[in-house]
Amino acid sequence: MPDLLETIELSMTTAADLLDPPPERDETKDHVSSLVNEAVKVTGQGRSYDSEPTQEGWNIMALGRIAEAVLRPIIIQEADKRGWRFQAQVEREVDGIIGSLDGVLTSPAGVEAVVECKSRHSSPGDPTENWRYMAQVQAYLYMSVCTVVWMPILYLPRRGAPNAELRLHIIEFEPRELVENWMMLRNLRRKYGNP
Amino acid sequence: MAAISFKPSEFSEGGEFPRGTMEITNARFDIHEWKKDGQVSEGRFGSSSSMAAILELTSHDTGTVFEERVYSVGNPSRYTVSNDGGVLEGSESLSKNCNFAKLLQSLVDLGFPEDKLDGNVRSLVGLVAHWDQPEEGKSLILPMQVYQFPGDASVNGQQASAPAAPAAKPSEVIELGVGLVKEMLVSNADGATRQALSAQAFKLKDQHEDTQIALMNIIYTDEFQEALAGVGINLDGERFVNA
Numbered sequence: 001m002p003d004l005l006e007t008i009e010l011s012m013t014t015a016a017d018l019l020d021p022p023p024e025r026d027e028t029k030d031h032v033s034s035l036v037n038e039a040v041k042v043t044g045q046g047r048s049y050d051s052e053p054t055q056e057g058w059n060i061m062a063l064g065r066i067a068e069a070v071l072r073p074i075i076i077q078e079a080d081k082r083g084w085r086f087q088a089q090v091e092r093e094v095d096g097i098i099g100s101l102d103g104v105l106t107s108p109a110g111v112e113a114v115v116e117c118k119s120r121h122s123s124p125g126d127p128t129e130n131w132r133y134m135a136q137v138q139a140y141l142y143m144s145v146c147t148v149v150w151m152p153i154l155y156l157p158r159r160g161a162p163n164a165e166l167r168l169h170i171i172e173f174e175p176r177e178l179v180e181n182w183m184m185l186r187n188l189r190r191k192y193g194n195p
Numbered sequence: 196m197a198a199i200s201f202k203p204s205e206f207s208e209g210g211e212f213p214r215g216t217m218e219i220t221n222a223r224f225d226i227h228e229w230k231k232d233g234q235v236s237e238g239r240f241g242s243s244s245s246m247a248a249i250l251e252l253t254s255h256d257t258g259t260v261f262e263e264r265v266y267s268v269g270n271p272s273r274y275t276v277s278n279d280g281g282v283l284e285g286s287e288s289l290s291k292n293c294n295f296a297k298l299l300q301s302l303v304d305l306g307f308p309e310d311k312l313d314g315n316v317r318s319l320v321g322l323v324a325h326w327d328q329p330e331e332g333k334s335l336i337l338p339m340q341v342y343q344f345p346g347d348a349s350v351n352g353q354q355a356s357a358p359a360a361p362a363a364k365p366s367e368v369i370e371l372g373v374g375l376v377k378e379m380l381v382s383n384a385d386g387a388t389r390q391a392l393s394a395q396a397f398k399l400k401d402q403h404e405d406t407q408i409a410l411m412n413i414i415y416t417d418e419f420q421e422a423l424a425g426v427g428i429n430l431d432g433e434r435f436v437n438a
Contacts, residue, residue: 080325080340083342085342092408093412094408095411095415108343110403110404111404142411143411144408145399147397175394175397176394179394183390186415
């Protein structure tokens with residue numbers, strides 16, 4: 001009979017930091033993720049979060065960062081098929097708002113697509129139905145003057161047989177949609193952003 | 196042959212060769228003398244020297260210019276080189292087993308039209324590719340994936356995307372924005388808004404991405420409004436109007 005000698009709770013955040021050290025975040029500036037969260041609160045389009053995440057929130061965010069790091073090689077492979085290059089962790093600043101992009105795909109002509117990795121505790125679905133995701137990626141696209149996003153999502157269904165599935169969703173927007181979304185974030189910043 | 200030492204104090208430095216995304220920034224034919232540990236050694240053709248294509252590779256990401264890479268052609272007594280180093284002259288065709296032939300074959304395999312190989316090694320300048328070892332343990336590096344052929348020849352039968360223009364200077368971005376607003380006022384004065392100008396930035400496919408992003412960044416600035424006022428255009432709410 002085995003003896004369980006000890007169980008040590010390890011930090012998911014530390015695990016993510018060790019795998020993929022996060023870039024520094026300038027808290028004096030407004031970030032897309034914070035403004036999108038305010039947008040979710042104002043519009044009621046999904047669940048919003050308070051300023052300080054719960055422990056579960058930190059864990060989920062860490063899992064998201066781990067998934068992002070793990071998915072990079074397959075994004076590089078998919079980009080290679082098109083003769084594009086993947087540049088990971090790109091920071092943009094437009095109108096004083098900071099966007100921390102998971103990456104961009106480039107060709108000699110410039111940015112071909114923005115990459116935003118996600119992990120979801122659900123069965124595979126249509127990410128365009130997720131208002132928060134769309135507001136976030138539209139902001140990153142506006143900041144990159146690009147209309148196509150590659151959204152690889154690691155799906156970890158909570159119901160049914162245990163499974164893990166990976167989908168690459170490629171979504172295109174109209175410039176008009178991106179401009180309208182940006183206007184919303186700019187307006188929210190005036191009300192809720194850093195002074 | 197002496198056994199390789201396992202003692203860290205006797206390890207050599209270097210030995211790394213370039214790999215990754217690199218551009219051929221210079222190319223010439225020349226006689227290369229093979230050396231090992233600073234001493235002349237025998238090369239592949241039973242001679243201490245070899246006619247070779249010598250390429251300068253520059254990292255596209257960091258701008259690092261690497262030590263020249265040597266792609267051997269054959270015994271130097273069989274070839275001469277044009278005065279500018281670009282053309283190899285002689286009575287024998289290239290052996291498909293030499294490293295330079297392997298380089299050319301890899302380019303053709305990756306979609307470079309054979310008829311574009313004009314016999315001048317300088318024509319390879321401008322090629323941007325991902326370079327790596329095709330065979331583990333050998334120092335030969337070849338293009339694994341081509342991002343841009345010299346002269347923008349097609350990649351795998353598809354026309355390569357035209358490289359974007361270089362990024363504009365800040366003053367040029369303002370000028371670009373003012374020009375776009377003028378055009379909007381002529382073509383559709385009612386729809387000439389700051390939002391419409393943002394949308395215009397997406398259509399500037401011939402501009403460098405940094406220029407497009409810089410344009411996004413000036414649209415709401417006082418500096419841009421002042422530049423517009425200087426050419427008789429004011430802002431009425433979100434609309435641009437002629438003063």
